Amino acid sequence: MPLTSYPGVVTRQSYHHGDLRRALLTAAADAIADSGVTALSMRDLARRAGVSHAAPAHHFADKAGLLTALATDGFERLTKALATSRLASNSLLELGVTYLRFALANRATFEVMFRTDLYHADDPELLAARRQAADALYAGMTDLPDAPLAGPSTTGPARPAKEGTAELVSDDVREAGLAAWSMVHGFATLWLSGAFPDSAQEDPVQAARQILGRVRQLGG
Amino acid sequence: MPLTSYPGVVTRQSYHHGDLRRALLTAAADAIADSGVTALSMRDLARRAGVSHAAPAHHFADKAGLLTALATDGFERLTKALATSRLASNSLLELGVTYLRFALANRATFEVMFRTDLYHADDPELLAARRQAADALYAGMTDLPDAPLAGPSTTGPARPAKEGTAELVSDDVREAGLAAWSMVHGFATLWLSGAFPDSAQEDPVQAARQILGRVRQLGG
DNA sequence: CAGGATAACTAGTCAGTGGCAAGATTCGGG
DNA sequence: CCCGAATCTTGCCACTGACTAGTTATCCTG
Numbered sequence: 001m002p003l004t005s006y007p008g009v010v011t012r013q014s015y016h017h018g019d020l021r022r023a024l025l026t027a028a029a030d031a032i033a034d035s036g037v038t039a040l041s042m043r044d045l046a047r048r049a050g051v052s053h054a055a056p057a058h059h060f061a062d063k064a065g066l067l068t069a070l071a072t073d074g075f076e077r078l079t080k081a082l083a084t085s086r087l088a089s090n091s092l093l094e095l096g097v098t099y100l101r102f103a104l105a106n107r108a109t110f111e112v113m114f115r116t117d118l119y120h121a122d123d124p125e126l127l128a129a130r131r132q133a134a135d136a137l138y139a140g141m142t143d144l145p146d147a148p149l150a151g152p153s154t155t156g157p158a159r160p161a162k163e164g165t166a167e168l169v170s171d172d173v174r175e176a177g178l179a180a181w182s183m184v185h186g187f188a189t190l191w192l193s194g195a196f197p198d199s200a201q202e203d204p205v206q207a208a209r210q211i212l213g214r215v216r217q218l219g220g
Numbered sequence: 221m222p223l224t225s226y227p228g229v230v231t232r233q234s235y236h237h238g239d240l241r242r243a244l245l246t247a248a249a250d251a252i253a254d255s256g257v258t259a260l261s262m263r264d265l266a267r268r269a270g271v272s273h274a275a276p277a278h279h280f281a282d283k284a285g286l287l288t289a290l291a292t293d294g295f296e297r298l299t300k301a302l303a304t305s306r307l308a309s310n311s312l313l314e315l316g317v318t319y320l321r322f323a324l325a326n327r328a329t330f331e332v333m334f335r336t337d338l339y340h341a342d343d344p345e346l347l348a349a350r351r352q353a354a355d356a357l358y359a360g361m362t363d364l365p366d367a368p369l370a371g372p373s374t375t376g377p378a379r380p381a382k383e384g385t386a387e388l389v390s391d392d393v394r395e396a397g398l399a400a401w402s403m404v405h406g407f408a409t410l411w412l413s414g415a416f417p418d419s420a421q422e423d424p425v426q427a428a429r430q431i432l433g434r435v436r437q438l439g440g
Numbered sequence: 441c442a443g444g445a446t447a448a449c450t451a452g453t454c455a456g457t458g459g460c461a462a463g464a465t466t467c468g469g470g
Numbered sequence: 471c472c473c474g475a476a477t478c479t480t481g482c483c484a485c486t487g488a489c490t491a492g493t494t495a496t497c498c499t500g
Contacts, residue, residue: 016466016477036337038258043457052479054459059477063458114413117256121414134417178416179403179431186406187398193334194341196398197354211399214436236448236495263486272450274488279448283487 021059023049025070032108037118042066067112068119068126074109075129078102082136092177095137096184096212097205103188104204111192114185138177176217183215184208241279243269245290252328257338262286287332288339288346294329295349298322302356312397315357316404316432317425323408324424331412334405358397396437403435404428 017023027048031040042063043053060066078099085098103110112118119126190196191204212218237243247268251260262283263273280286298319305318323330332338339346410416411424432438 014466020477038337041457042459051477053457054480055478057459114409114415116413117258130415131417134415175430176434178407178427179434182407182410182431183399183403184406185410186404186408187402188406189334189409190402190405193336195334195350195354197351207398210395211402214396214399216434216436234495240448261486262488271448273486274451274490275449277488 017049017051017055020049020051020055021069024056024059024066025073028066028070029106029108032112037067037108037112037115064119068123070109071113071119072123072126072129074106074113075126075133077106077109078113079129079133079136082133086136086139092180093209093212093218096180097208099137099181099184100188100205100208103185103192107192110188114189137181138174172217176215179215180212180218183211187211237269237271237275240269240271240275241289244276244279244286245293248286248290249326249328252332257287257328257332257335284339288343290329291333291339292343292346292349294326294333295346295353297326297329298333299349299353299356302353306356306359312400313429313432313438316400317428319357319401319404320408320425320428323412327412330408334409357401358394392437396435399435400432400438403431407431 024045027045028040031045031048040063042056045066046053046056049055056066060069081098081102082095085095088094187204187208244265247265248260251265251268260283262276265286266273266276269275276286280289301318301322302315305315308314407424407428
């Protein structure tokens, strides 16, 4: 019986796993969520998936490669969430709330996304995904009610798009966006790390809404 | 010749190192700064210090123990820096700048400080140091020019000090502090991780000053 | 000024990990 | 149908963190 079982894992019947790549990614997110990235082990992920310890190497070049894929997937999902939020509310404050919600709901992935020493930071797919997330973030500013350059969202690929992401927005709006991004990102990070004295009691989304409202041009 | 040399390390003459604990901590900070925490190796630190691979165990229980000490030292130095800043400028905005300057100047230590999965988060010394840093942060708010409860800094040990740190300040000032802390922490984190599109060009302190000025009750 | 307790360090060992190589099994396009 | 390619397995190696036992220096007490 070469196919050893693992608690909580359905013993695989066929020689091929079927969707090992996805299984490893979700297993990694789970493992990180309750044990931290430091304790993450490739071999443990393989055991959870019910495959041999060398199987993951065929889907990810190395450990950093797996985390690169995890981070890339995270940026892509964040982009989608931000785009959805922008369509729904047209508010930069709500965009920040969406950002926080994503961080809270995807704790493990979020932590990996912003720890560049964990993955291959020069991976083209990752860079593209991160770029898109930043674009989705800055794109929300052009639609701000009080944004000077507010206009229809031109997110088509025909856009020139030089190196700096958002050259269409004014410096003022850009600065407000930087402020909001920094604030909500810091809040999420500090909250997740338990740095706030009484983080267990309050509602994070509520608190984030309050402090985001203190950013000029976001207040309402 | 049992005492093997190491590039950049003065070969030790006596059997005892003298100040191995400090040497390991500084070596750790250096190693993390240019290779990341993930690549940090106890044995490598021992080699850098010119001692055997088991020597560090006498000063730190385990790897997490060393990082606990590093984080504790970081919180203590941050506390000192914040206190100094408060005496100098009496401005919450400048307090934030000091926070950022500390993060930039102590990149490796700063990263460790807010990654609780890396060290023993329940260590009493660490908790005390972190608490003091939070106190130093919130203490600055009581001295704010426009703070409702501004008064002489009562940092004596005679203070009751329940679990929540700063019960003396009003909710409004407390919220402004939370906003500023989140913002400057997020800015530092994003900057250090290279998340900003053009982080290499601009001056981080200058940018931080601008966005901190957008927090209501902090602006000029 | 002993001399025993103690702190600091060394050497050896072990399980676990990441990564590599070579072989086995299955799938899929000609 | 069959051969190439993708997937997975077994085996191996260097390295790491942690543990144990033994060695050397220091300190402190009588």
